[in-house]
Amino acid sequence: MNRLTYDDDLFLRMECVLDVPVVNQIVWRFDRPVADAALNEMWLRLDSGPINRTVHRVSVPGARDKWVRADAPSLPLFVDSAVVAGADVTEWMQQRAAVRLDPVNGPVWQLATARLDDGGSVVSLVASHVVGDGGALTSSAIAALAGPDEPDDFRTAWDHAGTHDVRDAVGQIAAAATGAVRAVGRTARDFTKNKRNTAVARTSVSAVATSITGPFVPSTVVVDCDTARWNEAARAVGGSANSLLVAVALGILTSSGRVDESETVKVALPVSTRVPGDVRANATSGVSIHVDGGAGWRTDLGPIRRDSKAAFTTLSDATRSTFELTKPLMQMLPDSIVEKAAASGTAPLCLCSNLGSRGEMLRRIGDVDARSVAMRSITQNTTAELLRRTKGGVSVWWNTSGERATLCVTGLDPDRFPTRSHLRALVDAECHRWELTPEFW
Numbered sequence: 001m002n003r004l005t006y007d008d009d010l011f012l013r014m015e016c017v018l019d020v021p022v023v024n025q026i027v028w029r030f031d032r033p034v035a036d037a038a039l040n041e042m043w044l045r046l047d048s049g050p051i052n053r054t055v056h057r058v059s060v061p062g063a064r065d066k067w068v069r070a071d072a073p074s075l076p077l078f079v080d081s082a083v084v085a086g087a088d089v090t091e092w093m094q095q096r097a098a099v100r101l102d103p104v105n106g107p108v109w110q111l112a113t114a115r116l117d118d119g120g121s122v123v124s125l126v127a128s129h130v131v132g133d134g135g136a137l138t139s140s141a142i143a144a145l146a147g148p149d150e151p152d153d154f155r156t157a158w159d160h161a162g163t164h165d166v167r168d169a170v171g172q173i174a175a176a177a178t179g180a181v182r183a184v185g186r187t188a189r190d191f192t193k194n195k196r197n198t199a200v201a202r203t204s205v206s207a208v209a210t211s212i213t214g215p216f217v218p219s220t221v222v223v224d225c226d227t228a229r230w231n232e233a234a235r236a237v238g239g240s241a242n243s244l245l246v247a248v249a250l251g252i253l254t255s256s257g258r259v260d261e262s263e264t265v266k267v268a269l270p271v272s273t274r275v276p277g278d279v280r281a282n283a284t285s286g287v288s289i290h291v292d293g294g295a296g297w298r299t300d301l302g303p304i305r306r307d308s309k310a311a312f313t314t315l316s317d318a319t320r321s322t323f324e325l326t327k328p329l330m331q332m333l334p335d336s337i338v339e340k341a342a343a344s345g346t347a348p349l350c351l352c353s354n355l356g357s358r359g360e361m362l363r364r365i366g367d368v369d370a371r372s373v374a375m376r377s378i379t380q381n382t383t384a385e386l387l388r389r390t391k392g393g394v395s396v397w398w399n400t401s402g403e404r405a406t407l408c409v410t411g412l413d414p415d416r417f418p419t420r421s422h423l424r425a426l427v428d429a430e431c432h433r434w435e436l437t438p439e440f441w
Helices: 006-016 036-047 086-097 134-146 165-190 227-235 241-255 302-313 315-320 322-332 335-342 384-390 420-433
Strands: 022-030 053-056 066-069 109-115 121-128 219-226 265-272 284-291 350-354 372-379 394-401 404-411
Touching: 006 022, 006 322, 006 335, 022 086, 022 134, 036 109, 036 134, 086 109, 086 121, 086 219, 121 134, 134 265, 134 372, 219 227, 219 372, 219 420, 227 241, 227 404, 241 265, 241 284, 241 302, 241 350, 241 394, 241 404, 241 420, 265 302, 284 302, 302 315, 372 394, 372 404, 404 420
Parallel strands: 265 350, 350 394
Antiparallel strands: 022 121, 022 372, 053 066, 109 121, 219 404, 265 284, 394 404
16 A cells, blocks of 8 residues: 555654654663764665655545655765763664654655764664664664675555545545444443553652753663563563563652652553555554553562453454544544644653564674674654653563664653753663663663
């Protein structure tokens, strides 16, 4: 299909209507320099791959926008002329994530590199979330390093003949009408069902600061841990690597004072729905679990592990949810209504994204293996006021690249996570609580 999905459209509206672009980023850290020839070859494969797509806006009401191959020249390989100190890699990573991209007119991605003062190097790949989620970006990177058929889960979406816009509009209108009727029926049947209470995050009082205003870049901390030790720490209390990730995020969130340990917390767990031959830019669904208060997760990860597994198992039921039924209608809404609706939108209090062994799959560039690979998403153009209004808490991304597990932590509350050093202290304390030895970027 060469049409934008609801999820693609959501990120497009965030950028074009709300002016808060979201980008995905992969960062490789090497102990040795990476050859220019290897980076140039990687750039060429990315340029000819499916991530190099832009949105063609259609004029027929109700019809979905189309994917086309990007016509505008891609940004050239950015080679930083300055040598970056090892302690400043996270800051360099943040600078590269601030690059201006345009999912409609291009460019939509950038590959960059810099030398490190310890003799190593760092490489960054950033792309608009509109043209690809984390799975699409990592698959594009893997294909650029290992060949276009490895992996086969993100492919070219456009065809030159295209589909008729009027025909697509009629189909969307029919789908929207049917979905709305079924959703109303579902809502009426579910109205009297009991729903579990979730924690209400305390946002009116800050233990750190309340004076931050204006433009504000959420603080991010990147840390490496030993993969085997991470798994051992999880198993010691009946958990898995994923349930420990949730516990670490909860520890950072509660230590910051954003929520009390006695409160039940809703945790969002993104899940990739990519399949072989997938052409979707964004193919991520998600489930949620509720972690009971009392900090029992510090000594027993079993409940988090069981609840997560149950949620993943029932994910297929999402195709029948009220939300899924109303997606065709929501994608048809005009920008003015979307802008008003966004005024009440909120961000997850606790989001935990487990990318597994993706770092291992794209670890080598040329003949050099990365020490570690970091992955994350970041919203551009944020202000302290916007972040307070959307009530985000903490977002974490975790992956392994061989013997190292890499954790990216972003604090979305400008009062509870006002600086990177403050967030780093919280992450450091939580790692040591689990007897992990953190190596900060």
